[in-house]
Amino acid sequence: MYILGLDTSNQLLGVAIMKDEQVIGEITTNIARNHSVRLMPAINQLMEDVDMKPEQLDKIVVAKGPGSYTGVRIGLTTAKTMAWALQIPVVGVSSLKVLGYQGKFFDGLICPFFDARRGRVYTGLYQWKDGNLEIVEDERNVAMEEWLKLLSSKEQKVLFLSPDMKKHQTTIETSMPSLAVIPDASAYQMANPSHLILAGENEANDSVYHITPNYLRLAEAEAKWLQAKENHANG
């Protein structure tokens, strides 16, 4: 059983291959470069390194966002098209959930997040229970300050995980001085493509036709259009 995992939903580019519960290869870079140019060569390279052919794949797991709209679409399009062509299942996993796997042995609440600009974040609240990462508060696009108020009200320790930690660390520490747990090394703040495969194993297969990104936000034009329609309806 060979499973390919791929993640281009944020700055990190991650590709991993698992063979029967064993991670046999991983390529991860965390630099601001073009995912479109680098994703397929990375997949090709990794497959060559572990000496396998595309036909041997049994499943593809993809990080479906939130994150960069374009990055999410590159990964998802690649995953669903490859799965369709190879006639194998595809599974989309929330990019936040993948990050939450870094907190596997943390006994408390887990808050993975990505910066969404202007003081906002893409985030959700999770907790490990009986070996499963369970959702405690739904994923959303929210102002960090508002989100931290909700987390504080829970009066429990919260592990914060994010590649964008630098931008928000002060706000978090100010607002939850005794409850916030922040790992100091960036290695814990990055999504891991092998974790992505683990997460995908516990989720139902998606349709290669209907799997869609987890944007957590409407396109700006659509949001405005809906707003205008609502204003109109309210007279």
Add this chain to the structure above:
Amino acid sequence: MKNATYILGIESSCDETAVAIVKDGKEIIANVVASQIESHKRFGGVVPEIASRHHVEQITIVLQEAMEQSGLTWDEIDAIAVTQGPGLVGALLIGVSAAKALAFAKHKPLVPVHHIAGHIYANRLLEELQFPLLALVVSGGHTELVLMKEHGQFELIGQTRDDAAGEAYDKVARMLDMPYPGGPQIDLLAAQGEENLTFPRAWLEQDSFDFSFSGLKSAVINTIHNAQQRGETLKKADIAASFQASVVEVLTEKTFNAAEKYQVKQVLIAGGVAANKGLRTSLENKFAGTGIPLLIPPIKFCTDNAAMIAAAGTIAYQQGRRAGLDLNANPSLPLQ
């Protein structure tokens, strides 16, 4: 022994998600287009982010439909051709990512195609090309005269210096409060109006095959404003007819002059505006009796589709053009 060449083409440069399979660059085996136009109408134009979102939702559905329509097996497909540019970068990236994933999964060569080369090669789905030929490419994003001396060779001899012809149509349509897309509406309205307003024709320098439509657009605005100030209302149909007459005359004359100068054996019309009745009629009249054959494809071949990408991709494939798995979308890809 296998003689035929089957190319699968993917197009996603603007607001159509399209996949087609073409045999020997001439015969359509499958042709599927998922149009997003209904979704973009509410915004009054194509919104790039919305376009990208629709492409990612549609791509495998359209691929499946095309493969089913073709009745072919993967063994019979020789290569994957894809629009590399120009177009909306986020939209192009969906087609490019899908094409690379397919090429990798199915061990097929990957062939990059220029969108305009596609529009020109749409004509080969109807009639064999004769060189040298001249192509007038007119669409929402393009107004170009392209000279081709042989297959796969494109020489840009004229282009717009400001707005594309289709863009001017859409802008004038907006001034006349017509819904998006405006081009076809102006064409319809023009047929009911009279050419009784004088709008400028931008001929530019003598011998230049370049175009300019921004002056015409301003003239239309000014004429409407001046009439309003005098308390007069102009008939929309007359504005449309007069505007269209200016665009069509310049396009027709420049195309004719270029055809004579380069002694071409064929003149092809390509791109969405080729569907315009006024333009078709004017070109047909001008070229009638000249001995230069004029090819204007039916409307479904003028608008964006993937059969044209597969057709252009067939020649590129036969000429040995290949892209690696690092192929990127290029929103301003030059034609060469």
